Amino acid sequence: MKNKIKKIYYGWWISVAGGLNTAISSIPTFTGGSIIFKAIEEEFNWSRAIVSGVASFGRFGGALLGPLEGYLTDRFGAWKMIIIGFFIASLGLFWLSTINTIIFYYFSYLLVSLGVSIGGFVPSMSAVNVWMPHKRATAMSWVIGGSSFGGFFMPLMVLSMEELGWRLTLVVLGFLFVFSGPLLAYVIKKRPDIEFLEKIKTSKKNYISNSDMSPKMAIKSQPFWILAFSHLFANISVGALSAHIFLYLTDENGVGLDIITAGTILPIMSVLQFMGHISGGIVGDLVNKKIVLPIFFLLQAIAIIILAHAGSYYMVILFSVIWGVGFGMRTPTFHAMRGDFFGGKHYGTILGINAFPMGIGMMIAPVIVGYLYDTYDTYYFSFLVMAALCILSCILISIIKNPKNYEKNQTN
Numbered sequence: 145m146k147n148k149i150k151k152i153y154y155g156w157w158i159s160v161a162g163g164l165n166t167a168i169s170s171i172p173t174f175t176g177g178s179i180i181f182k183a184i185e186e187e188f189n190w191s192r193a194i195v196s197g198v199a200s201f202g203r204f205g206g207a208l209l210g211p212l213e214g215y216l217t218d219r220f221g222a223w224k225m226i227i228i229g230f231f232i233a234s235l236g237l238f239w240l241s242t243i244n245t246i247i248f249y250y251f252s253y254l255l256v257s258l259g260v261s262i263g264g265f266v267p268s269m270s271a272v273n274v275w276m277p278h279k280r281a282t283a284m285s286w287v288i289g290g291s292s293f294g295g296f297f298m299p300l301m302v303l304s305m306e307e308l309g310w311r312l313t314l315v316v317l318g319f320l321f322v323f324s325g326p327l328l329a330y331v332i333k334k335r336p337d338i339e340f341l342e343k344i345k346t347s348k349k350n351y352i353s354n355s356d357m358s359p360k361m362a363i364k365s366q367p368f369w370i371l372a373f374s375h376l377f378a379n380i381s382v383g384a385l386s387a388h389i390f391l392y393l394t395d396e397n398g399v400g401l402d403i404i405t406a407g408t409i410l411p412i413m414s415v416l417q418f419m420g421h422i423s424g425g426i427v428g429d430l431v432n433k434k435i436v437l438p439i440f441f442l443l444q445a446i447a448i449i450i451l452a453h454a455g456s457y458y459m460v461i462l463f464s465v466i467w468g469v470g471f472g473m474r475t476p477t478f479h480a481m482r483g484d485f486f487g488g489k490h491y492g493t494i495l496g497i498n499a500f501p502m503g504i505g506m507m508i509a510p511v512i513v514g515y516l517y518d519t520y521d522t523y524y525f526s527f528l529v530m531a532a533l534c535i536l537s538c539i540l541i542s543i544i545k546n547p548k549n550y551e552k553n554q555t556n
Contacts (some may be wrong), residue, residue: 155275156333159286161331162268165226166290168324169264172237172256172317173199175295175414178390180300182403183310184249185391192391193514194246198253199387200511213266214496222267223329223393223490229263230325237318241311263325265291267332270492273483275336281433281480285425288475292421296415302407357486362494367485368545374537375478376501378441381448381530383470383506384513392451399454409457413464420472428477432482437477438538443470445534452527478541 170179185195217225219505236255243249268287277282304313362368392398393406401409427436447467454460486494513526 155272155279155283155336155526158271158275158332158334159283162272162287163290163293164324165263165268165546166265166287167294167377168320169230169233169260170291170294170313171297171301172233172240173260174291174299174386175410176301177386178388178514179298179305179407179410180310180314181387182390182394183305187310190246191514191518193511193518196387196391196514197511198250199383200507200509209515211493211496211500213262214492214494215268216271217267217492221333222271223333224264225267225327226332227325229259229261229267230321230328231259232262233259234318234321234325236261237314237321241314241318259321266492269479269495271332273491277483279429280483281428281476282422282425282481284479285421285423285428285476287419288479289421290423292414292472295410295417298414299407302403306403347425357490357494359490359493359497362486362490363497364387365485367544368494368498370540371478371482371485372498372501374441375499376505377533377540378444378474378537379502380505380509380533384509384526384530387510388513388517388523393460397521398523399456399460401457401460406456409460409464412461413467416464416468417472420468420470421476424473425476425480427473428480432479433481434541434544437474437481437541440470440474440477441538441541444474445531445538446470448527448531448534452524452531464479515553 163530170176181195181198184190185192194225196402213225233256236252236259239248239252240256243252263286268290269284272283272287273280301313308316359514390406390410393409394403399406443466447463447470450459450466451463454463481497482495483491486498513523516526517523
């Protein structure tokens with residue numbers, strides 16, 4: 145048994161560590177964000193725009209730091225960024241557990257978001273990109289799937305808030321960040337065998353890498369901007385739903401579920417998204433990404449339309465299934481396509497810059513959706529706009545150049 149474990153290529157352990165990273169780091173800002181907002185709204189009776197707007201404020205820092213995070217990850221190593229980021233996030237969670245005013249609410253959550261941004265997704269994806277060029281989509285799917293895996297703990301989080309209160313629950317979460325950061329960094333710290341990677345590069349006919357493409361060259365390319373804007377349009381719904389889904393499920397003029405029942409939806413969504421992430425990674429390594437990505441974007445749009453018309457638990461389950469396939473399978477395939485174009489030594493920097501528009505969109509979306517809810521007392525029209533933007537992403541990704549043809553044109 146030990147010999148079998150030793151024979152497993154270490155890049156897969158990097159992928160698993162990356163998945164655990166995103167599972168933990170996504171809890172306060174993605175999978176569990178709307179649960180935290182619900183508890184704070186009930187205690188302080190602040191408006192929906194103020195309560196959910198903190199997600200936008202937090203993502204503002206993450207969006208601004210995105211390009212810098214990528215550069216620092218490339219420069220100093222993913223493991224150092226994980227230790228620093230998780231420590232900052234823990235300080236933010238401890239502070240958030242003590243807040244009584246709006247200004248402290250916003251700045252403590254900003255600190256959480258900055259820590260998660262610094263130590264979460266970007267360093268994990270950068271490490272996987274270096275270790276797993278031959279199975280990029282599959283390996284990245286484990287990192288991306290981690291954010292959905294965090295949803296498995298949402299019923300526990302809801303019960304903890306019911307029994308212990310939201311403040312003590314955030315303290316416990318803060319200690320989770322304190323202890324898990326160094327452990328994850330220890331796994332990711334190991335450097336890959338360059339000779340082994342070179343053998344993979346020469347043996348795999350479908351291996352694609354623009355290792356010499358600088359961030360300056362990438363910004364001037366057509367694929368860079370198509371990827372940036374298609375990611376932006378599709379992830380506006382992701383940002384808005386992460387902040388508002390639990391609120392919508394429990395609103396009387398929404399789906400109208402009780403808190404415990406609504407709490408069961410989040411792990412169901414997580415299971416389906418996780419399955420979508422893993423299967424999407426496998427599909428991304430086997431099938432032309434340009435063919436399947438538009439289909440996934442379209443399914444994401446259909447899921448949002450179903451959610452807009454949901455009036456029962458079973459309609460929300462139907463949304464979860466289609467969302468799990470569309471959003472779930474789309475995400476690793478999309479990130480792997482970005483790696484096909486720009487997966488070289490500057491990947492972290494290019495990832496940070498390329499995701500900057502998406503970060504701005506996810507920053508703005510929750511507060512705009514919250515404002516529209518406070519004004520019109522409904523999420524319906526916001527959901528329809530989100531679906532239309534996913535369809536726009538479908539169109540954009542359909543006209544992108546094939547990575548192999550693009551690389552050939554760049555070298556001619």
